[in-house]
Amino acid sequence: MRIPVRLKNELTTMNTRHFIPFMLLLCSLFTSCEDMLEERPYSELDPSDVLTTVNGIEKVLVSAYGNMVWNNVKFRLTRFEGWPADLSWQTGGVENRTALTIMNWTWDASQDQFIGAYSRHYDAIRDANIILGNLDLVTGIADNKKASLTAEARFIRAWAYYRLYIYFGATPLRTSIDDPAEMPKASQEEMLQFIETELLAVIPDLPEPGAEAQYGRVTSGGARALLAKFYLNSKQWEKAAAACQDVIDMDKYQLFPSFEDLLKAENDGNSEMILVTPLSPDGPALNYMEGAFPPGFASWPEKNVVNTSWENHGTQHRLRESFYHSFDPKDKRREPILTSYVNDRGVTVDLLNGAEDNIRSFRFWPDVNAQGNRHGNDLPEIRYADILLARAEALNELNGPSEEAINLINQVRARADVHDLSVTDFATKEALRDHLVQERAWEFYEEGHRRTDLIRMGKFVEFARKRGVENAEEYRTLYPIPQSALDANPLLEQNPGY
């Protein structure tokens, strides 16, 4: 077909008209690609926005505190301190797969709770080191603010190393953001020295109890108490006794009148609490009760506990009956132990005379504001009773039974409405030590101290063997360095025996 000339021209111009914007678009594509490859992380903050302001630094400090709370809060009470020891045990649920290895002393380095605890503490240490390494960049910060933030960060770091030491022994000592990625374990001495000097250094810069900016942040009392427990657990008796006395002399703390009410969520922050891990249903929360509730728990009529909304899991956190029977029947500290309950079919179930060792600890009294399995009871790290018994123990280890030591113990017993002890009841240092083993069991059961106490008092392996744990070996007084930590750091060595 022939196209008339005029029309053809028109067609050509039309096509050029199309062609030009088309080519313009095409050309625009060739403009600098580098510019187009800039992308902003909208949902994340630039380090300069965080590390140069007091507010930003405080948020990193929140993370440091937060990392001191375990990912699974109850693990410290159960897997680390409870089930390897003599007072409590576990059945049921998936938890039993791990619990069996703990109760049988066959745990190994591959288990999750070890890497969980290990890495969480080093996360806190990382956050603390970031604060300490960047505080100089913060603009317009008052000197005393800088000093208290520094002291808090150093305290958290020392606390994290204390816990690592308690569970894993000496570990790599990272004290600066500039430390190399892979470091070997510190020596025993370096570790002990670091914790001691850091705690001593921060006490003057920390606020007095009650003067802290928010409840839940550490005070000078908390640091003193931790120092006292550190001395005690590293068996520096003299320093331990003195440090306990320092806490007592602060005159800021006293025993809470009711043992049963001591750990209830509504009594959080009472004056017995020296160092705590604050918990809340909507933040990091306590999940101990999910396993303490027996199957189908509906109510505990004697105590007016009625289950309206608490989650009740397959895992069963059980206490041994021998422990229950060891109490003086008048001992108020036996009160929070559940021995019978009404289940959701209205049947009263007797736990004491049914299945073996099936009674439950209600130390962490169920929180009426709990959401599901998340209860708001704070977790006491060190309370005044612990300081009193620690000083008594240290004095006994130094000089044997003494009036002062017995008086300290009696202070604690008085609250429980049990008779006073007399120094004549204890012929030897060992006799009083053995009593303290028992006294601490009554006072602190399921509170996350048992394994550490037994190790310090030389009973951990002995008691396990007595229970018939054939695998109870001395080397298991330290937990293994987690396998994945070993895999990732060639300079790290496994603890002996594992």
Next chain:
Amino acid sequence: MYAFCIARGCKIFANHQLVKLLIMFKMIIVLMMTAVMQAGAVVYAQKATIEVSNAPLREVFAKLRKQTGYHFLFLTDDLKAAEPVSLDVRDASLNEVLDLCFDGQPLDYQIRGKRVLISRKGPQAAVGKPLVQEREVTGTVTDENGVPLPGATISLKGSTLAIATDESGNYRIKVPDQSAVLEFSLMGFDAQEVAVNGRSVIKVALKTSVSDLDEVVVIGYGTVKRSDLTGSVSTIKSEDFNPGQSGGVQGLIQGKLPGVRVVESSGEPGGGYSISIRGAGSISAGTGPLWVVDGSPMAGGLRTFNPDDIESIEVLKDASATAIYGSRAAGGVIMVTTKKGGNVPLQINYHGSASVNHPVNNITLLTPEQYMEVSNAIIDDGGGNPEDRIESTGAGTDWMAEIFNPGALEHNHSLSFSGRLSDLNYYVSLNATDEAGVIRNSGFQRYGGRINLNYGGSNKFKFGTNLRFAHIEDQLINKAGVNENAGAVYAALFFDPTLPVRNESGGFTTAELLTINNPVAILEGEDRGRRINQFAGNVYGEYSILPSLSVRLNVGFDIGDNRNDSYLTRQTLVGAARGGVGNVDQTQNFDHVVEGTIRYAETFNDHQLGLLAGVEMQKFKSSGLSMHAEGFAADGTGTDNMALGNPETFTIGSSRAGNSLASAFGRANYTFKDRYLLTATMRADGSTRFGTNNKFGYFPSFAFAWHLGKEPFMEPVSFIDELKPRISWGRTGNQSIGDFLSITTFARGATAIWNEAQQVGLTPARLPNEDIRWETSQQLDVGLDFALFNSRVVGHFDYFQQKTFDMLMAVPLAVETGFATQIRNIGSIANRGFEFDISTRNLVRQGFSWTTNLNMATVHNEVTDIGNTLQVISGASGFTNSFLVTRVGQPLRSYFGYEVAGVWQTDDDFSQTTQNVKPGDLKYVDQDANGEINANDRVVLGNAFPDLTLSFGNTISYKNFALVVFIEGVQGVNMLNNNLVDTYFPLQNRRNKYAEPYLNRWTPENPSNKYPSFVSPGSQGQNVVNSLTVEDASYIRLKSVQLSYDFPSRLLGNALRGAQLYVAATNLKTWSDYSGFDPALNSGGDPNAMIDYNAYPLARKFQIGVKVDF
């Protein structure tokens, strides 16, 4: 296929049924091949010898065809006008014979290639009954490139009037009225109908009809004739898609293409698939393919496709085919091409189908009686609490039956309008799908549409658009979680079978010894929904500067809005404990691509050259919103009014992220003498995900193919239509890792409680890696394409070797740094394997045909380097974790656990072990012989890379009936059956279990060495992943059977152009030793580390459908 397996020492043939099937397969193939060989094993002569007397031309043509191999193409009516002939020739050439035949006939012939076209003499030789000729139409018939076609037939629809085009392709025909319809046809081209509509000049461009060799294959930034392919590309056309797949593109091609593994992660409506091509080449970055829809690379949205809108799917497998997509192509590329309007007047197509779906359940649980008996017997043997003895079963409940919805109805409707209007081709469609799930209270509804427009014709300027929009409403069930947080499948597997659904007061029963919801309470008390809106497509313009030079601009976009709601009412345990729990998550994405290309194609004598160059910018933007509330006043409003929850429980979240790519690419094709084909491609990709020190990556590829079959020396071997060896090498990349890995940022850290209130901390999001770059996969592919016996046998064979290096890996960092891992370029993985597919037309007789497709693939995966890291242990499913190991010398993410040697027997020597074991406990292999079973005794137990995947399809058609039978299978593959873990290691004694191990459990009277006593299953700790729970997941499946009937035109009348009725059945029968729901149901979602845990079962579908063309 057999040989691969035996050589690799796999243990798959333990199952006799499988062996039989495989042998059957082998025999069928051998028979098939023999039949085809015989049919085609005739050596054609160059000369013909014919002796006939007064024979019809047709008979002569038949003889000639036999002797020469030439095809004769004619209209039957034309031959009626011819006189019989008498011939007596010996060793005469074809031309000589034909000249004799056509002497004095009203016919003419032309020889084109191997075809003889016969047409009527003269352009105006109209025959037939005289018509009232009121109007004359003239015009030209050309091919797609405008080359005139002589000898094309133009006939008037509804009459016997027919004429042919002259040497210049011109015609002239008289038509009775304006509404007449002309039919244009020519052998080798698709016939076309054109309505006259009052026109007197009608030009027609006929489209080459597609034979296997001539079919056009979509490749990166273009198309190519299959015979010109130098790379490895698998194609599937819509007519070969799996039937009964409404919920995702992946299901359409499952099992159909060698080397392309599609695994269902869920059988729920709307689907859930993972796909991997040629193994896996990455530890930490994604291994899935890049999806390209109508030429625009796009992420996601595969659920929103209407299967009826898809024309074809091409999978680019080797580096020559994929390297043009550079840093995202290491996992292969899948090209989806949607339907376009043809060069015909308006066509209206309706496709409707309905199906009845049933759950496929191969799990046998303990019945109430067995449950009581076994539970009590275990208690009597010392396992569990004597107080937990079961006294009576009551009526009992089959919980599976309670949650299943057998006979779930599904219906699909799709209506399309397509055709050509002047210079515009259009395809407009609407679709609706409503599928009820095989579990109650689940379902999927999709409403969507498509508009594809292409303006072109003979103009130099072309433009077009492809638009897709869809709205999806999904009712989901919970598939994650454990215990009281788990969904209905989990609960139905484990809930106490002796309890009734409801108690006397009408409430749902609870089991006090179980922390599991009543399964029915979950279904009725959980409300989970997903709503998706998607609008995606592209707009392009193209301009031909010269016939050989054109430029093109393409802009693609994808806008998605995805909202997930879930609400737990007080009927569930968790909802009751928290006063209702509501969650709303919303994500939105906006992705776009702008791409400019310039193309040049020219032929100089024996040389053909094709060049392509382009640039491309892509941006992916996404944002998310989430909220959570508990403690609602009442359950009525659910997530529709989150503000009614308790404010103290509110949590919110939001996010925004993005990444971009800037790229340039090019391709050169060079063909010499139509026999030697070379392709080279190159792409440069810059990505925001790469470190500041490594912004750009470069991805070259080269390929060479040789048309061996076209060489003169191959001429005597006349049964070969195509024989094309090819080889390719190239590099592709992978950048499927998170954003911002090269910069330091602060993100949400741990939270603490200060003053009884939650404080949100800040912490570094990562340890940045400024050197981070794409990972590179280098692939060598050697292939052979062949077509034999007039394309009755067509096949492709490939061997590939792929090596990934600079692998993106989350390298474990010293834990003490406070950073768990850092993504680094470290280590390498190798994949190698064979792929083979063959299609044969076994029988083509009058009205009867039988064709067969067989494909097979193997893949061998091996981690060859992971830097200084000893091993990476991963894996998490429910309460089971750390069961996958990545180690040098082993396949990626191999199953890692304990080897079970048997069961401790009464007279065994128990001093060998310090484990706390009794007779009847499982006996684990103490690999390090230290007397203790601990983490050091774990070994590799298998992997999820199949030794062999195969599929076998048969189509038999007789007259208007067609039967398609499709079988697929996988051999030599493992899967962790995490539900079996819960049977061997029950979380609570009173949970229900798989029947088989418990009914045959060890007792002193039945000293089984296979099943333990289950008295103290957990006494040896966490050895739950072991050689019992990692199962062989090999299977052979009768995937689908489809029978269709095409109504003959005489039954249809004038209104309908065609109609088809079909019935199809899907997932009919599976042969496997696997003990879960299904051996190919991988709820874990990673095809390279399959995990079965509470999977939504597959549906067995019985479908009936109708297709009507107006």
